[in-house]
Amino acid sequence: MAAPSTIALFPEASFGAALNCVGIAQELRRLGARPVFICHPGFSGVFSECGFPEYQLADDASGPPTDWNDFIERHQDAFRQSPFEQLESYVGPTWDAIVDTAIRVEEPLRQLLSRLKPDAIVLDNVVMFPAIANAGVPWIRVVSCAETEVPDENVPPYLSGCGGSPGPGWQKFERAYERVTGPAYRRFSAFLAECGLKPPETSNFLSASPWLNLLLAPEIIRHRRQAPLDPQTFVFLDGCVRHEAPYEPPRFASHNDAPLVLTSFGSLGAMDVVMMTRMIEVFSTLPCRFLVNAGHWRDAYREVPDNVFIDSWFPQPSVVAQASLFIHHGGNNSFCEALYFGVPSLVMPYCWDGHDNATRATEAGVGRKLDRYGWSDGGLAAAITDLVADKAMAGRLKANAKTMQAAAGATRAAEEILKVAGAPSIGARAS
Known part of the structure; x- marks a missing residue:
């Protein structure tokens, strides 16, 4: 009997990518494969808690690793700006940090593979790692951000x-984006050349x-x-959601029969306590139950x-399945x-592809x-x-949910x- 295929999953240092890969890994395991995780510093335990072997990616000590919580805290003033203004204040510095990380972990990643x-x-990331391209085995790109990537x-x-539609506003943003990201792109291209790889297309860090x-982009x-x-x-995935333990909402002091609303701005967006406090004051005036991820x-x-319950974490898929509304930052997993x-x-939204998903939610009539x-x-x-009261939208969304659930994106x-x-017959492994 052939040994199970070992599939190494390497998500970026964000919970969106990490948890998306967990959902795929759950199905890989069910189909008889051996999924293992390569994880950045700070994500140790995220995957082992889900029952998967995880391998901490060491650092080559050429410089201090990026502390993304600290990075966000130093740049959070940018979250009050428009996407165009964020190019200088946030997007450019973020790409610099991403390129730094890719260069710094190259040798440890090569040794680990x-x-x-x-x-x-x-690879669920926005940047290429030469060690992956040069590993001598097939690599799969996962786009767990918005389709606009x-x-x-x-x-x-x-x-x-x-x-x-395409127009001057699009062109203005594209020109500014290429200008701002140009130094990081040129530095990254030189690094790829040193590793024997061709650079990706202009302003694109991953081919x-x-x-x-x-691609996690439902129809x-x-x-x-x-x-x-x-x-x-x-391959477009019309439903790629991880399995979580069932969640029973707490008993509230009031409104226990009212619609349930989940509010979560991700692990980084939760740091804005002042803004969230403002929102909770509004929640207190509404006939709904609110779960707030802090x-x-x-x-x-x-x-x-x-009518508000605050916790540090919720099993999100289990809660969303019971909710009448989800207030979030536009992270693609949440969307x-x-x-x-x-x-x-x-x-x-406050940054990155959240802006794209926020606009798309309105355009597509799903939020x-x-x-x-x-x-x-x-x-x-x-x-x-x-x-909460929009019955027409609710009807469209429920019909679409049936289609997405039937598509079984994680299994696909x-x-x-x-x-x-090159695994043996999937049917034989699943039996």
């Missing part, structure tokens, strides 16, 4: 928050995999591309209204989970975009009550990965 000897490598003439510029590319929000992606190497800042909230369970989104800081109490309250992803890895 030589020990693991995987049959395939799954893969450019096209009819797709809005990545990170721009632009909507509508398509020649084997397989998986209901997908863009109509001018140049359709090759279905032989690009991350490491849970103890910063002293007085909590009767796709809302769609998977037929729940409208109130998107309040609404609200400025993270430029809202009034009445405006926030109206957005929440309107979305695992099957396609095993094909690339």
Whole structure:
């Protein structure tokens, strides 16, 4: 009997990518493969808690590793700016830090892959790691950010928050993006050349995999591309959600029969306690139950209204499945989970592809975009009550949820990965 295929999954240092890969790994394991995780410093335990072997990526000591929590804290003033303004204040510095990380971990990653000897490598990241391209095995790219990460003439510029049709606004953003990211791109291209690799296309830090590319872009929000992606190497996943333990909402002091609303701005967005406190004051006036994900800042909230429950973490898919509304930052995992369970989104973005998803939620009629800081109490309250009461939107979303759940995106992803890895018959392994 053949040994199970070893699939190494390497997500970027974010919980969105990490938890997306967990969902795929769960299906790989069910189909008989051996998924293992390569994890950045700070993510130790995230994957082992889900039952997967994890291998900490060492640092070559050429410089201090990027502390992403500290990085976000130093740049959080940028979250009050427009996507265009963030190019200078946030996007440029972020790409510099990403390139620094890729260069610094190259040798430790090469050594780790030589020990693991995987049959395939799954890369859920925005940048290429030469050790992966040179490992001698197929590698799979996962795009767990918005579809805008893969450019096209009819797709809005990545990170721009632009909507509508191509025009001067798109072109202005693209020119500014190339200018701001140019130094990091040139530095990264030189590094790739040193490693024997061709640089990616201008302003793009990761080319398509020649084997397989998986995109978390459900049909209901997908863009109509001018140049359709090759279905032989690009697979859209219409539902890729991890399994979580069931969650029973707590008993509230009031409103126990009212609609349930989840609010979560991710592990980094939770640090804005002042903004969240403002929101909770509005929540206290509404006939809903609110679950608020406060991350490491849970103890910063002293007085909590009767219809609000605050915790540092929730099993998000289990909660979203019971919710009538999901208020989030536009992270692609959160956005796709809302769609998977037929729940409208109130998107309040603060950076990266959250801007793109917020605009797309409004355009596709699956939610609404609200400025993270430029809202009034009445405006926030109206957005929440309107979305909860929108029966037409709810009907469309529930119908779409059935389609996405039937598509079984995590299973499709695992099957396609095993094909690339040259695994034995999937059916035989699953039996």
